[in-house]
Amino acid sequence: MKQFIKYFRVSTRRQGDSGLGLAAQERDIDLYLSTYAETPWEVIGEFTDVQSGNDSDRPELQKAMALAEKTGAVLLVAKLDRLSRKVSFISTLMDRKKLNMTVASFPTADKFMLHIYAALAEQEREFISLRTKQALAPLKGTGKLGGNRGNIDRANAAARKVADDHAAKVIDTIAPLKEAGLTLQQIADTLNKSGVLTSRGGQWHPTTVSNILKRA
Template identity: 60%
Template sequence: MKNYVTYRRVSTKDQGKSGLGLAAQDRDIGLYLEGYSDQPYEIAGSFTDIASGTSDDRPELTKAIALAKQVGAELLVAKLDRLSRKVSYISTLMDDKKLALRVASMPQADKFSLHIYAALAEQEREFISIRTKAALKEAKAKGVKLGGLRDKTMKRNEAVQANAKLRAEKVSGLILPLRKAGKSLRDIADELNKAGVQTARGGQWQASQVKRTLERLAS
């Protein structure tokens, strides 16, 4: 009998109350259990935190890890960022020989692969912050006032554009080779989803989003 302890996380109380994000995590966990788990399986426990992925204060995750170790179960999460957004924290868990970790959206990924994904995601978040600040600094140098409703809108639009361009550049190493190999937009979207690569909003890729990304890379 294969044992699992499932863990879910949402960032706000509103998401926790509405179920926003939880349904998607349940879906991915369910798909993994039905399609990739050794049969039969049993859920030893399920835990949910309402907290930021950068927060160290997540009591339900602590309980989930303890139970997984106690019963010899795999800790199963829908996506790697549900576990944590800190690569240092994820690395600590991976170094724990008493804990087995599984990510539903990357069913074939081993610990080494998960470590790489975590490191790339952290670098991306840091670079987004740096690039956004640089874009705002440049706008200010050009005389753009950042106060007031109109200026706040301009500030937000510039940040969105900068982030969109950055996101396109980050996934170019995956998208461009597939496109050169003759893959359709839908095929590329499927490959990105299989690899566990999320869109800017943390969702699944569609052909239209791949098209927009290619257009940004070409601009």
């Protein structure tokens, strides 16, 4: 019988207490188990960390990996960034020969492919950060962006430029999905599962998809 160990991560205690974030991860994991997992299967453990994805010292993840290596079970996570947002940390997991793991949103990906996905996601985050800094650079003459009407207007213009540039980048992905009849929520789910980030480096929601379509 195929055995799995579920691992969840949320960034804040509020998310952990309220279930925000956890519910979406549980949904994706359950979808994988019901659609892709070999039958019969069983879940032999669940672990949850309430920590940033940039924090590599996560006790519950260490427990989950240790149990997976001991039993031969598969460590199952909803998305790659639930393990880490650092490609260097993902690389260390790939080197653990006894660790078998699966990412629900990439159900057929092997370790090598997951490593590539992690590297691409990290590059995109770095690019978004750099682009935002360059857009705001002209506003730093006084050491802060606020203070008077002119600075506020320039800050708003810079933010709009970042949003417009990002909309132009992702509209070729979003438009065909909309034309195919997908709802805004379905489009948002597709983008999130594919590792595509919003202009602010966050997750997609129906409203953010709608905003992109309006800008386009």
